[in-house]
Amino acid sequence: MRTRPLKVALLGCGVVGSEVARIMTTHADDLAARIGAPVELAGVAVRRPSKVREGIDAGLVTTDATALVKRGDIDVVVEVIGGIEPARSLITAAFEHGASVVSANKALLAQDGAALHAAAGEHGKDLYYEAAVAGAIPLIRPLRESLAGDKVNRVLGIVNGTTNFILDKMDSTGAGYQEALDEATALGYAEADPTADVEGFDAAAKAAILAGIAFHTRVRLDDVYREGMTEVTAADFRSAKEMGCTIKLLAICERSEDGASVTARVHPAMIPLTHPLASVRGAYNAVFVESDAAGQLMFYGPGAGGSPTASAVLGDLVAVCRNRLNGATGPGESAYADLTVSPMGEVVTRYHISLDVADKPGVLAQVATVFAEHGVSIDTVRQQGKDGEASLVVVTHRASDASLTGTVEALRKLDTVRGVASIMRVEGE
Amino acid sequence: MRTRPLKVALLGCGVVGSEVARIMTTHADDLAARIGAPVELAGVAVRRPSKVREGIDAGLVTTDATALVKRGDIDVVVEVIGGIEPARSLITAAFEHGASVVSANKALLAQDGAALHAAAGEHGKDLYYEAAVAGAIPLIRPLRESLAGDKVNRVLGIVNGTTNFILDKMDSTGAGYQEALDEATALGYAEADPTADVEGFDAAAKAAILAGIAFHTRVRLDDVYREGMTEVTAADFRSAKEMGCTIKLLAICERSEDGASVTARVHPAMIPLTHPLASVRGAYNAVFVESDAAGQLMFYGPGAGGSPTASAVLGDLVAVCRNRLNGATGPGESAYADLTVSPMGEVVTRYHISLDVADKPGVLAQVATVFAEHGVSIDTVRQQGKDGEASLVVVTHRASDASLTGTVEALRKLDTVRGVASIMRVEGE
Numbered sequence: 001m002r003t004r005p006l007k008v009a010l011l012g013c014g015v016v017g018s019e020v021a022r023i024m025t026t027h028a029d030d031l032a033a034r035i036g037a038p039v040e041l042a043g044v045a046v047r048r049p050s051k052v053r054e055g056i057d058a059g060l061v062t063t064d065a066t067a068l069v070k071r072g073d074i075d076v077v078v079e080v081i082g083g084i085e086p087a088r089s090l091i092t093a094a095f096e097h098g099a100s101v102v103s104a105n106k107a108l109l110a111q112d113g114a115a116l117h118a119a120a121g122e123h124g125k126d127l128y129y130e131a132a133v134a135g136a137i138p139l140i141r142p143l144r145e146s147l148a149g150d151k152v153n154r155v156l157g158i159v160n161g162t163t164n165f166i167l168d169k170m171d172s173t174g175a176g177y178q179e180a181l182d183e184a185t186a187l188g189y190a191e192a193d194p195t196a197d198v199e200g201f202d203a204a205a206k207a208a209i210l211a212g213i214a215f216h217t218r219v220r221l222d223d224v225y226r227e228g229m230t231e232v233t234a235a236d237f238r239s240a241k242e243m244g245c246t247i248k249l250l251a252i253c254e255r256s257e258d259g260a261s262v263t264a265r266v267h268p269a270m271i272p273l274t275h276p277l278a279s280v281r282g283a284y285n286a287v288f289v290e291s292d293a294a295g296q297l298m299f300y301g302p303g304a305g306g307s308p309t310a311s312a313v314l315g316d317l318v319a320v321c322r323n324r325l326n327g328a329t330g331p332g333e334s335a336y337a338d339l340t341v342s343p344m345g346e347v348v349t350r351y352h353i354s355l356d357v358a359d360k361p362g363v364l365a366q367v368a369t370v371f372a373e374h375g376v377s378i379d380t381v382r383q384q385g386k387d388g389e390a391s392l393v394v395v396t397h398r399a400s401d402a403s404l405t406g407t408v409e410a411l412r413k414l415d416t417v418r419g420v421a422s423i424m425r426v427e428g429e
Numbered sequence: 430m431r432t433r434p435l436k437v438a439l440l441g442c443g444v445v446g447s448e449v450a451r452i453m454t455t456h457a458d459d460l461a462a463r464i465g466a467p468v469e470l471a472g473v474a475v476r477r478p479s480k481v482r483e484g485i486d487a488g489l490v491t492t493d494a495t496a497l498v499k500r501g502d503i504d505v506v507v508e509v510i511g512g513i514e515p516a517r518s519l520i521t522a523a524f525e526h527g528a529s530v531v532s533a534n535k536a537l538l539a540q541d542g543a544a545l546h547a548a549a550g551e552h553g554k555d556l557y558y559e560a561a562v563a564g565a566i567p568l569i570r571p572l573r574e575s576l577a578g579d580k581v582n583r584v585l586g587i588v589n590g591t592t593n594f595i596l597d598k599m600d601s602t603g604a605g606y607q608e609a610l611d612e613a614t615a616l617g618y619a620e621a622d623p624t625a626d627v628e629g630f631d632a633a634a635k636a637a638i639l640a641g642i643a644f645h646t647r648v649r650l651d652d653v654y655r656e657g658m659t660e661v662t663a664a665d666f667r668s669a670k671e672m673g674c675t676i677k678l679l680a681i682c683e684r685s686e687d688g689a690s691v692t693a694r695v696h697p698a699m700i701p702l703t704h705p706l707a708s709v710r711g712a713y714n715a716v717f718v719e720s721d722a723a724g725q726l727m728f729y730g731p732g733a734g735g736s737p738t739a740s741a742v743l744g745d746l747v748a749v750c751r752n753r754l755n756g757a758t759g760p761g762e763s764a765y766a767d768l769t770v771s772p773m774g775e776v777v778t779r780y781h782i783s784l785d786v787a788d789k790p791g792v793l794a795q796v797a798t799v800f801a802e803h804g805v806s807i808d809t810v811r812q813q814g815k816d817g818e819a820s821l822v823v824v825t826h827r828a829s830d831a832s833l834t835g836t837v838e839a840l841r842k843l844d845t846v847r848g849v850a851s852i853m854r855v856e857g858e
Contacts, residue, residue: 023578023722027578027580030645030766031578033645033763033765033766034577034578034760034765130575136722136723136726137726138567138570138575138576138726141567141570141571141575142567142575145570145744145747146559146567146570146571146741146744147567147740147744148463148743148744148747149452149456149460149463149739149740149742149743149744149746149747150452150740150743150744151456216459216462216463276708279708291740292736292740293448293565293736293737293740293743294565294736294737294740294741295730295731295736295737296730297565297566297567297729297730298727298728298729298730299726299727299728299729300726300727300728300729301723301724301725301726302723302724302725305724307721307722307723308722308723308724310578310722311578311579311720311722311723313578314722315574315575315576315578315579316578317578318574318577318578319574319577322760323757326755326757327756327757328755328756328757329755331463331751334462334463336463337459337462
């Protein structure tokens, strides 16, 4: 074994960073044996140096992250700051000054992954980011390496633990969105400002990353259709139950049937209770991958938290260190397929639509005609009436999102349709 | 991209081999883009060259596998023959003649993994074998690379599809073992001679491989306790149901509580219906991995079959080819931890024991005394009597296998115990 240690600079020492530092210290011998050389924590960049950090030599702590990554003797920079800047500049500077990078930064990777990969490639360095998607769950590496000889057709999963906790709570207790969110906040599963989670921004970033890797095609964050779960109601869960379904916030990356284009989207959807994703509880994550040869694979585990994220970071750290000792680099960006990324309108799926309608003869015929005119085939209709008001619940066969949107617009113009109570996609069948 | 192709020799062209060849041909452009150089099928060694092999150039087919691996211009040998010999000699010769190896051969890897890794290392070549365990499910790579910075404490899973199909059938239909086996055979899930599957040899080989990688310790096939599932009865399933459990054939690799030793075992076990492994149906495989930092991860997918196994083989092929272009090798054997592999007697778990006893006062007191004398604490007892005969069902708290064995031996000597109807371990709680 090489005795000269590989030097690691840690950017950020919060929940994840402090756990990375702790494991690097307590498991130093294991890491050295697995890498083939010792690893040494050479510097820790933080915003508030006064905060006591147990187990970290105070002499390693600095507020000057830029100076740290530019030192020139750093082998690997571990970036767990999050956000776009200063993370992006620091990672770029790291490559320029000879370091490889391990990052857990989904927002940055989703927005600037291509440019960062290019910078890594230009300097012959590695950029690894298993921790950016689904925490501890090995997902990037299986997609990028294990399935490198296969053709992935779909990635469908629960990639945000906060929203899964909220939806699971709504499902199991009948609570409304706000009540479930309050509980998630009280328990620390939701942040004070939960926007990134509940509006689907976090999941959309992960979907962009996953779609890019799965389809060997650059998928920008703007390419990902995004719909949050703040509008999901207790009534939606009751409707879902009547259909033998539950509701999950899903990230779905799909290849079109002709194989020429791909789509990526995040939205709440009904899935059958028999689907394995339906039983993913609390803040856990789970991702289905469907490919030509392998068939259906599922990956399940804790999608967030200090220790699970640190596990993924350290797995990458070991890989990057091994590559460095080998004088090699791991797989970089693979975007050769360069498939068209289609807009949401071209997505084909099924829909569950609740309409408030007048309770009089001929309404169903009118509604059915509108669906037919837009080429949306109806699977089932359920009609419930009382006191001159009625509701119609329509479940469609597979249709394009554009056709469904056209249908709903036309329905809203019908005098007999008082309102569209909810529209939800049905997935996982 | 390099234009000179990497040359691949395929040993075996059955269900898996023919699928590997087919995908190499139909997805040649994708593979080339992902590797950075084209791959070329340079030779296919088979036993019966007369058998028509669609899509494979007849000029590539040979019966002389030895000459093929010794050609000297082969970059990667893909071994999908199975069995110990001639696979072992061919793989060794491949390393000696400059090739890296991708294998799907669990029996060989479990028996001779250490020697083969040594041979690969000596010649600076790669030995990859994702397909040897759980078919298409990425498991070796996640354990070896994604969790390389973590400490794995347990691997627990269903790694044999044939036995899972049989047990699932027994569970859902109430069928006996023979009836379920007959159906599995008729449907092609079980081989004409099902011994390797139903007696747990196949699962034991996989357990040895998984334990070795998970614990960075050499685990020999002989170190794995093995108990098949041919003795599992419909009555056992009824008992399991009464406990809210089902029965699965599990491979379990565990680190002891003090961390100093490990065990590996394969046997039928009751697991709670609420455990995710309980809902693994048909011939699917699923494996739980528990580690210090990541927590609980699960990997699920098709555990066998031509296409799924080919997916795993091709993922390895891409990795090995990339390494070769990089002038590097991937992670080899990691056995530095060199932990003690303890015998079955030291395994600690819970037990479900059915006793046929005389239906008279004092029997329960006698039986309870025997458990107490052997230090096995009883969790629940259920007593059922009729016509002077009675049965006692005892579920224990956690105890060592040695203590339980001692208890059962003593129970058999009691006059009032007519027989020990069944003993089954209870896992996954």
